[in-house]
Amino acid sequence: MTATTVAFGVAVVGAAGALGLLQPAAADLAAATQWAARPLVLPFAWRGVRAAERAGDPGEAFARARHLMRLLPQWADGFAAFAYRFALAADAATGDDPALRAERARSRLLLAMAWMDGARADAGRHAPGLLQALAFLPEVAVRTTPGLTARLRADGGAAALTDRWLAVAEQQFPSDAAREQRTFYAAPLAANLLAAGDRDGALAVLDTAIARSRDVADQELAATWRDRLTAIRRALAGEPADLRAALADPRFAALHPYLR
Amino acid sequence: MSARRRAFGLTARRCALRALAPTLATAIAAVVWHRAWSADAAAAPGAASPWLGLPLAIAALATTLTAVVFWPTFAQKRPGRAVIERLQPGPLAGAGAAAAGALAATAALTLPLAAALAPALGAPATAFAVHALTPVGDGLLDASQPRLALRCPTRAPVRELRLQPLVGMPTESWQATAVRVFADGVELPPLPSAFADSRQAVRLAFPPQPVREFELLYAGGGMPLAFDADAAAVAAATTHPAVANALAVGLLALLPAFVALGLAALIGSMAPLATTLAAAASAVFLLTVGGVGPFQPAVVAVLRGEWLATAAVFRAAAASLAVGAAAMIAAMAVRAQDRR
Numbered sequence: 114m115t116a117t118t119v120a121f122g123v124a125v126v127g128a129a130g131a132l133g134l135l136q137p138a139a140a141d142l143a144a145a146t147q148w149a150a151r152p153l154v155l156p157f158a159w160r161g162v163r164a165a166e167r168a169g170d171p172g173e174a175f176a177r178a179r180h181l182m183r184l185l186p187q188w189a190d191g192f193a194a195f196a197y198r199f200a201l202a203a204d205a206a207t208g209d210d211p212a213l214r215a216e217r218a219r220s221r222l223l224l225a226m227a228w229m230d231g232a233r234a235d236a237g238r239h240a241p242g243l244l245q246a247l248a249f250l251p252e253v254a255v256r257t258t259p260g261l262t263a264r265l266r267a268d269g270g271a272a273a274l275t276d277r278w279l280a281v282a283e284q285q286f287p288s289d290a291a292r293e294q295r296t297f298y299a300a301p302l303a304a305n306l307l308a309a310g311d312r313d314g315a316l317a318v319l320d321t322a323i324a325r326s327r328d329v330a331d332q333e334l335a336a337t338w339r340d341r342l343t344a345i346r347r348a349l350a351g352e353p354a355d356l357r358a359a360l361a362d363p364r365f366a367a368l369h370p371y372l373r
Numbered sequence: 374m375s376a377r378r379r380a381f382g383l384t385a386r387r388c389a390l391r392a393l394a395p396t397l398a399t400a401i402a403a404v405v406w407h408r409a410w411s412a413d414a415a416a417a418p419g420a421a422s423p424w425l426g427l428p429l430a431i432a433a434l435a436t437t438l439t440a441v442v443f444w445p446t447f448a449q450k451r452p453g454r455a456v457i458e459r460l461q462p463g464p465l466a467g468a469g470a471a472a473a474g475a476l477a478a479t480a481a482l483t484l485p486l487a488a489a490l491a492p493a494l495g496a497p498a499t500a501f502a503v504h505a506l507t508p509v510g511d512g513l514l515d516a517s518q519p520r521l522a523l524r525c526p527t528r529a530p531v532r533e534l535r536l537q538p539l540v541g542m543p544t545e546s547w548q549a550t551a552v553r554v555f556a557d558g559v560e561l562p563p564l565p566s567a568f569a570d571s572r573q574a575v576r577l578a579f580p581p582q583p584v585r586e587f588e589l590l591y592a593g594g595g596m597p598l599a600f601d602a603d604a605a606a607v608a609a610a611t612t613h614p615a616v617a618n619a620l621a622v623g624l625l626a627l628l629p630a631f632v633a634l635g636l637a638a639l640i641g642s643m644a645p646l647a648t649t650l651a652a653a654a655s656a657v658f659l660l661t662v663g664g665v666g667p668f669q670p671a672v673v674a675v676l677r678g679e680w681l682a683t684a685a686v687f688r689a690a691a692a693s694l695a696v697g698a699a700a701m702i703a704a705m706a707v708r709a710q711d712r713r
Contacts, residue, residue: 157423157662157664160664161420161422161423164673165417165419165420166572167537167572167603168419168574168677169535169537169572169573169574169576170417170419170574170677172417173417173419173420173677175417176411176417176420177417177420179410180410180411180420180423183410203566203570203573203574203575204565204566
C-alpha cells in the first residue's frame with residue numbers, strides 16, 4: 114500500500130466522518146456549492162449583466178441579474194437596485210398603443226416586486242430595508258411611467274400596494290419608524306382610494322391615521338398632522354371644516370383635488 | 374493512406390470519442406439548469422447564453438487537450454516523438470494534420486450541438502442582421518450642433534432604428550433631449566421617448582426601406598447627446614433561418630480551438646506537455662468563457678435572433694484566425710530552425 118493510497122483513504126474516512134457528524138441538509142450543500150462557485154462565476158455573470166444593459170434590453174438584463182443574485186442571496190441592496198432598474202426601465206419599443214405599454218410596465222413592476230419579496234427570506238438583518246424598497250417601488254413607478262397609474266387601479270392603486278408592504282414591515286419589524294412611516298402615508302393612500310371611487314375606504318384610512326397619530330413620538334408634529342387630517346375627514350364626510358391649513362400644506366397635495 | 378491523412382483520421386477519431394461524453398453531459402446539464410433557473414426564459418432568450426456557450430466551450434476544450442495529449446509532436450519530450458518526426462513529413466511532423474483532425478472533431482460536435490441547443494434555449498425562429506451606423510463628424514448632438522448624420526453600411530431594406538447615445542451633463546436644464554429622425558431626408562414617426570439617461574434604449578420601427586443616411590435633429594432639451602460606435606444601429610428587414618445562424622455559431626466555436634492548437638504547436642516546440650496543455654487550455658478559456666474574440670458575442674447574438682453572417686462578425690473572426698495562423702507559421706519556423 115503506497116503513501117498516496119493511505120492518505121486518500123484517511124481523507125475519505127475523514128470526509129465521511131465529518132458528514133456523519135454535521136449531517137448537512139440539502140440547503141447547506143447548496144449554500145456550500147454557491148460559495149465555491151461564486152469566485153468562478155461572478156465575474157462572468159457581472160459581465161453578462163453589463164452587456165445586456167448596454168444592449169438596452171431590460172428583460173435580458175433582469176434575467177441575467179436574477180442569475181447573478183442566485184449567487185448573492187443575502188445582498189439586499191443588489192436585489193433592490195436590479196428590481197428598480199427593471200421596473201423603471203423605459204420601454205424602448207415603438208408602434209404599440211399606450212395601453213399595451215402601460216400593461217408591460219405593470220408586468221415589470223409586479224415581477225420586480227415578486228422577486229424582491231422572494232429575496233426577503235435570505236436578507237437577514239437587511240430585510241427591513243428591502244421591505245422599504247419594495248414598498249415604495251410602486252409609488253416611484255407611477256411617477257416615471259405614463260399610464261401606469263390608471264393601469265394599477267385594478268390592483269388597488271400604487272398607494273394601496275405601498276401600504277400593503279408598509280403594513281408587512283410594521284408587522285414583522287415593529288419599530289417607531291415603521292409605525293410612523295405608515296401613519297404619515299395615510300394622505301396618498303386616502304387619495305388613491307378616492308381616485309378609485311372608494312370614499313368609505315378613504316374615510317377609514319383617515320380615521321386610522323388620526324387614531325395612530327397619538328403614538329407618534331413628536332407630539333407637536335402629531336398634533337398638527339391630526340388637526341389637518343381631522344379637517345380633511347370632516348370635509349370628505351360632507352361636514353363643515355376649515356381647510357385653509359390643509360390646502361396650504363404640500364404633504365396633503367394628493368388630497369387637494371378632492372377638497373376643492 | 375498518406376501519413377498526414379492517418380494523423381488527421383486518428384486524431385479526429387480520438388478527439389471525437391474523448392470529447393463526446395463531457396460535451397453531452399454539459400449540454401444536458403445546461404438544458405436542465407436553464408429550465409430549472411429560468412421560468413420566464415422566453416422573454417429574454419439572450420440571458421441563456423451561458424447555457425449555450427458552456428457546452429460549445431467544453432467541446433472545444435476537450436478536443437484541443439485530447440489532440441495535444443494524443444499527438445506526440447505537439448510537445449517536447451513525449452514518448453514516440455522521435456519516431457513520428459522520422460515518419461511524418463513536413464515542418465510540424467503531423468501536428469498540423471492532427472490539429473485539422475481535432476478541428477474536424479470539434480465541428481462534428483459543435484455544429485449539431487448548436488443547431489439543437491439554440492432553439493431549446495429559446496432562440497427565435499428567424500434571425501435578422503443588425504448593422505451599426507457610423508456617425509459623421511464627432512458624433513455630438515446638442516443645441517450648438519443640432520444635426521447629426523449617421524451613415525448606413527447596407528443598401529438592403531431596414532425596418533428599425535436603434536439608438537442608445539451617451540447623455541452628457543445638462544448645459545441648460547435637466548430636461549430630457551428630444552430628437553427628430555429623418556431617413557434620406559424624409560421624417561420618420563416621432564421617437565417614443567426623449568433621452569434622459571446614458572444608454573437609454575430607444576427603438577423606432579418604420580416600413581422596410583433601403584436607407585443611405587439617417588439624420589438626427591435636436592428638438593429641444595438640456596442634455597447633450599454623444600453617439601459613439603455602439604450608439605446607433607439598424608435592424609435589417611430580411612430574415613434568415615435560425616438553424617443557419619446556429620450552425621454559424623457552431624463554426625465560430627472552432628476558432629478558440631484553432632488558436633489554442635496553433636499556440637500549442639508553437640509553445641510545444643520549446644516546452645513539455647504540462648506547459649503546452651496549460652497554454653492551450655488558457656487560450657480556449659479566454660476565447661470562450663473569457664469573452665475575448667467573436668465567440669461569446671456570437672452566442673448572445675444567436676439567442677437574441679441577430680444574424681451572424683455580417684461584416685462585423687467576419688472582421689472579429691479574422692483577427693482570431695490571424696493569431697492562430699501566425700502561431701502555426703511561427704511553430705513551423707521554430708521547428709525548422711531546431712532541425713538545422
